[in-house]
Each structure stands twice: as C-alpha cells, then as structure tokens.
Amino acid sequence: MSSQREASISLNHAPDGVGYKLLELPPELLALLESDTPPVLTLESSTNSAVLKNGTRSWxxxxxxxSNALILLKTSEGASTSSSEVPELSLDAISTIHDTIELVPDLAAAAAPIARGKWHEKFARGR
Incomplete structure (x- = not known):
C-alpha cells in the first residue's frame, strides 16, 4: 500500500465578482493589433450598437x-492539512460566460439596403 495520496486537482466554485466579456476579433484586426505598430482604436456609439473604428475601417x-457556457478557471493554492505538507493546487471557477461580443464590418458606412416590405405584404400582392 502506497503512503502517497492519489494525484487529483480539486475544482472550487469561487466567483470573483468581475463581469467578463469575451471579444471575438476578425483576423485582419488581430493582425493589426499584433503588429509592431498597433493602431489607435476608438469606440463610438451608433443608432443600434457600438462601433469600433480604426481610420477608415469600422466594425x-x-x-x-x-448554449454552451464558457467557464473561466484560475489556479490557486489550497491550505495544507499539516505544516509539513506541500500546499495542494486547485482550480477555481471564477466566472461563467454565456455570450461573446463579435466584431462585424460596420454596414452603416455602406449603402442602405433596399426596403422590400413586410413578408405578408410581399406575398399578398401576388394573389
């Protein structure tokens, strides 16, 4: 019989009260931000959402x-049961995220779409 304990990692629910949001970046913006000279970005409001701008580009x-929640984990050291033992490492679930923020090319700068009418009006004309 071995005198060592089984290797395991405990998982604790320990929310830290910070509101996390994950931001999904388009590949071209990520490349700009990782370059040697990253651009200055500004955040402005529009009629229906916020807009992130860089010069002539906007998202x-x-x-x-x-439906699949993302759980943010952080390592922590648990207290040992005696002074001679090494503290145990554990994982703390600090936040659960149910939504992400996506950047899409801003269509406000493009031409306005042609109004096609309501669905029931469109099909009622053909009767």
Missing amino acids: GLRQKNT
Whole structure:
C-alpha cells in the first residue's frame, strides 16, 4: 500500500465578482493589433450598437449568445492539512460566460439596403 495520496486537482466554485466579456476579433484586426505598430482604436456609439473604428475601417459590436457556457478557471493554492505538507493546487471557477461580443464590418458606412416590405405584404400582392 502506497503512503502517497492519489494525484487529483480539486475544482472550487469561487466567483470573483468581475463581469467578463469575451471579444471575438476578425483576423485582419488581430493582425493589426499584433503588429509592431498597433493602431489607435476608438469606440463610438451608433443608432443600434457600438462601433469600433480604426481610420477608415469600422466594425460593429454584436452580442452572440451560446448554449454552451464558457467557464473561466484560475489556479490557486489550497491550505495544507499539516505544516509539513506541500500546499495542494486547485482550480477555481471564477466566472461563467454565456455570450461573446463579435466584431462585424460596420454596414452603416455602406449603402442602405433596399426596403422590400413586410413578408405578408410581399406575398399578398401576388394573389
């Protein structure tokens, strides 16, 4: 019989009270931000959402809900049971995220779409 304990990692629910949001960046913006000279970005409001701008480029911020929650984990040291033991490492679940923020090309700068009418009006004309 071994005198060592089984190797395990305990998982604790320990929310830290910080409101986390995950931001999904388009590849071209990520490349700009990781370059040697990252651009200055500004955040402005629009009629229906916020807009992130860099010079002539702009992206609208859109919230996407997900059915699969993302759990943020943080390592922590648990207290040992005696002074001679090494503290045990554990994982704390500090937040659960159910939505992400997605950046999409801002369509406000593009031409306004042609209004096609309501669905029932569109099909009622053909009768």
